[in-house]
Amino acid sequence: MKILHIDKASWDKGVLKSGETYRLTGPVKDKDTHAFKNLNDGELPDMGYVETKMSPKALLFPRSEVMLTYSTNPHDGNCNIMKEASKAYPPRAVIGIRPFDAKAIQLVKLNFDTEEYKDPYWLKAYEACTFVGLAINQPSITDFSTSCNTGPFDETGLDVLVVDTGHGFLAKILSTKGQAWADAAGFNIEAGADAASKITAMKKEAEANIVSKISVDKIAGKTVLELFDAGHWEDTAFGCINCGTCTFACPTCWCFDIQDETYGTQGVRIKNWDSCMTGLFTMHGSGHNPREYPYQRTRQRFMHKLKYFMDKYQEGIMCVGCGRCIKQCPANIDIREICNTMNQ
Amino acid sequence: MINYTENIRKISGDLLKSGKVDVVIGYKKGTLPGINEPFLARTPEDAQKLVWDSQCRLNLANYLTNRKENVGIVAKGCDSRNIATHIIEHRVTREQVTVIGVPCTGMTDKNKLRELAGGEITALTEKDGIITVTSRHGEKTVEKQDLLQSNCANCLHRNPVINDIPCADPVPEINTARNDAEIKAIEAMSPADKWAFFEDLLSTCTRCYACKNACPLCYCPTCFVDESRPQWVGKGDDPIDVRTYHTLRAFHCAGRCTDCGACEAACPMNIKVRLLTGKMEKSCFERYGWEAGLNTEVRPALDTFTLHDPEEFIK
Ligand code: SF4
Numbered sequence: 001m002k003i004l005h006i007d008k009a010s011w012d013k014g015v016l017k018s019g020e021t022y023r024l025t026g027p028v029k030d031k032d033t034h035a036f037k038n039l040n041d042g043e044l045p046d047m048g049y050v051e052t053k054m055s056p057k058a059l060l061f062p063r064s065e066v067m068l069t070y071s072t073n074p075h076d077g078n079c080n081i082m083k084e085a086s087k088a089y090p091p092r093a094v095i096g097i098r099p100f101d102a103k104a105i106q107l108v109k110l111n112f113d114t115e116e117y118k119d120p121y122w123l124k125a126y127e128a129c130t131f132v133g134l135a136i137n138q139p140s141i142t143d144f145s146t147s148c149n150t151g152p153f154d155e156t157g158l159d160v161l162v163v164d165t166g167h168g169f170l171a172k173i174l175s176t177k178g179q180a181w182a183d184a185a186g187f188n189i190e191a192g193a194d195a196a197s198k199i200t201a202m203k204k205e206a207e208a209n210i211v212s213k214i215s216v217d218k219i220a221g222k223t224v225l226e227l228f229d230a231g232h233w234e235d236t237a238f239g240c241i242n243c244g245t246c247t248f249a250c251p252t253c254w255c256f257d258i259q260d261e262t263y264g265t266q267g268v269r270i271k272n273w274d275s276c277m278t279g280l281f282t283m284h285g286s287g288h289n290p291r292e293y294p295y296q297r298t299r300q301r302f303m304h305k306l307k308y309f310m311d312k313y314q315e316g317i318m319c320v321g322c323g324r325c326i327k328q329c330p331a332n333i334d335i336r337e338i339c340n341t342m343n344q
Numbered sequence: 345m346i347n348y349t350e351n352i353r354k355i356s357g358d359l360l361k362s363g364k365v366d367v368v369i370g371y372k373k374g375t376l377p378g379i380n381e382p383f384l385a386r387t388p389e390d391a392q393k394l395v396w397d398s399q400c401r402l403n404l405a406n407y408l409t410n411r412k413e414n415v416g417i418v419a420k421g422c423d424s425r426n427i428a429t430h431i432i433e434h435r436v437t438r439e440q441v442t443v444i445g446v447p448c449t450g451m452t453d454k455n456k457l458r459e460l461a462g463g464e465i466t467a468l469t470e471k472d473g474i475i476t477v478t479s480r481h482g483e484k485t486v487e488k489q490d491l492l493q494s495n496c497a498n499c500l501h502r503n504p505v506i507n508d509i510p511c512a513d514p515v516p517e518i519n520t521a522r523n524d525a526e527i528k529a530i531e532a533m534s535p536a537d538k539w540a541f542f543e544d545l546l547s548t549c550t551r552c553y554a555c556k557n558a559c560p561l562c563y564c565p566t567c568f569v570d571e572s573r574p575q576w577v578g579k580g581d582d583p584i585d586v587r588t589y590h591t592l593r594a595f596h597c598a599g600r601c602t603d604c605g606a607c608e609a610a611c612p613m614n615i616k617v618r619l620l621t622g623k624m625e626k627s628c629f630e631r632y633g634w635e636a637g638l639n640t641e642v643r644p645a646l647d648t649f650t651l652h653d654p655e656e657f658i659k
């Protein structure tokens with residue numbers, strides 16, 4: 001694989017230049033955090049950012065997305081006929097995405113891109129993207145990504161892996177899409193022969209700095225019912241207030257709810273984020289709710305992530321160990337602890 | 345704080361041993377520095393896991409709602425006022441509850457802690473009103489007083505109002521009057537500025553609902569935002585729906601909010617939702633001299649009336 005060397009001044013110039021070919025998206029300061037946003041003309045991604053509270057999943061799976069439009073006006077030729085909302089998907093470069101977040105997109109893809117069902121909105125947005133990742137040199141104390149088939153330098157979901165060496169960037173080109181973006185940016189200076197070993201050394205060091213680990217070996221061997229009926233759930237879930245904070249922040253949580261909103265005779269069908277933590281999520285039309293009690297909803301989240309997903313897809317767990325849910329949970333519900341309890 | 349923890353453990357252990365209560369609601373030590381986890385102790389052994397320090401931001405009255413057993417509950421001043429409100433509103437009975445009262449010296453503001461550390465907090469210790477946070481950039485030591493949540497710095501009732509078994513002697517109160525400076529600043533704005541202010545305030549809200557779910561007042565079996573037969577509010581990120589949610593919620597809390605700060609502490613986006621409930625409480629105080637949850641007899645301001653209620657604002 002080709003590795004390019006980019007000094008910091010050329011980086012800024014090149015990124016802006018690539019903006020002539022791509023719509024640029026990257027981490028920018030947003031109040032007291034960073035968020036992935038479409039960059040304005042001349043705006044640069046903040047490559048010194050530490051984390052974004054919300055994962056970049058919204059780039060492909062927005063909080064609220066209009067899918068279809070309709071009219072209920074009998075005088076309209078298309079009355080009561082759903083039309084696909086018109087949207088453009090120009091090539092987009094997602095710059096500075098963290099390796100675990102890019103890996104999460106691959107996990108979400110397992111759901112939105114199956115033999116049977118393909119979510120056209122997610123897929124078109126996905127295909128338009130080139131993922132230019134930024135390796136994590138200093139993992140957070142809540143980062144357990146190396147226990148989740150990914151890690152601070154994971155290349156899985158990326159087209160380019162950028163490593164900040166302090167003096168400049170090394171950019172490892174991982175796909176033709178990645179090469180195309182580098183060409184558009186005018187990045188073409190190959191790094192010296194020691195670049196690959198430099199990246200390997202930095203990767204080793206970053207991985208060694210990960211203090212958090214989980215293990216799911218015993219969960220894999222247990223039956224669903226054994227885990228589901230285990231006596232601990234009411235106590236494990238006691239502190240959980242069933243807000244959706246963890247599910248909204250999580251890069252791999254993919255649940256959605258479809259809603260029609262009509263203004264006068266014009267309407268839209270919207271796909272909104274939903275959360276298994278709410279009662280309404282499983283409320284039947286009859287009024288019966290199979291997850292009547294709050295602890296059942298908490299159990300669902302962890303059973304889905306750590307057991308159902310693993311059994312269904314055979315691709316590990318539905319968690320990349322980013323630690324967002326741990327940091328943001330107001331009640332200190334910690335997936336690592338719950339995983340330990342389940343894995344006993 | 346160490347003696348608070350020891351006393352809470354002892355009192356809770358005794359209560360569970362004697363059978364006076366079936367469970368004790370408290371906190372156990374968190375998995376991250378700067379936060380603890382609400383915890384249900386069922387046995388005297390469990391009670392030994394209980395802790396207390398300045399990182400117990402949630403309001404434990406929230407965990408009392410609709411419980412059927414006899415419950416011991418560790419409660420700081422504001423929690424105790426929400427327990428009183430729960431009793432008035434028939435969420436629990438007075439007989440069912442044994443309050444292990446914590447004379448409170450305030451909770452730290454999670455954002456002030458983070459700012460102080462200058463990055464991720466890797467360790468936190470607290471001793472005699474002094475807090476030390478450690479991060480990659482080293483260690484910082486500050487008086488806890490300088491790190492308080494704003495509701496705690498402005499608190500008028502640090503000592504529990506229901507206090508069956510105090511875990512320590514009362515602490516001196518630090519304020520004698522409401523501090524409404526922030527609310528007054530908003531009141532003084534022009535309508536256009538107010539609109540812009542609230543638009544910005546709520547602009548990052550994801551409607552995760554941590555604020556309402558952390559609130560002991562928000563116990564409705566079906567919140568209006570979850571009404572689906574028919575639906576009352578849109579469920580997406582349309583700013584109109586976001587504002588509707590926040591405004592209505594604030595009104596539902598009017599005359600009941602104890603300014604415990606759990607909503608703000610819970611918000612992952614650090615939205616100051618107390619600016620909305622604070623306006624309600626300011627009005628209730630100015631109109632009716634009302635502060636929520638000070639006893640278990642008088643119903644909340646908007647839940648009752650007298651012939652002398654001011655009414656010049658009804659047009
Ligand atoms: S685990 Fe935490 S963040 Fe998730 S719903 Fe429960 S309280 Fe909210």
Ligand code: SF4
Nearest residue numbers: 250319320322323325
């Ligand atoms: S479950 Fe938590 S740690 Fe795992 S990917 Fe989701 S937010 Fe990150």
Ligand code: SF4
Nearest residue numbers: 549551552553555611
């Ligand atoms: S907790 Fe914060 S982000 Fe969540 S709904 Fe409330 S104000 Fe919005």
Ligand code: SF4
Nearest residue numbers: 559601603604605607
């Ligand atoms: S609205 Fe906020 S401050 Fe008021 S009682 Fe509820 S959680 Fe506490």
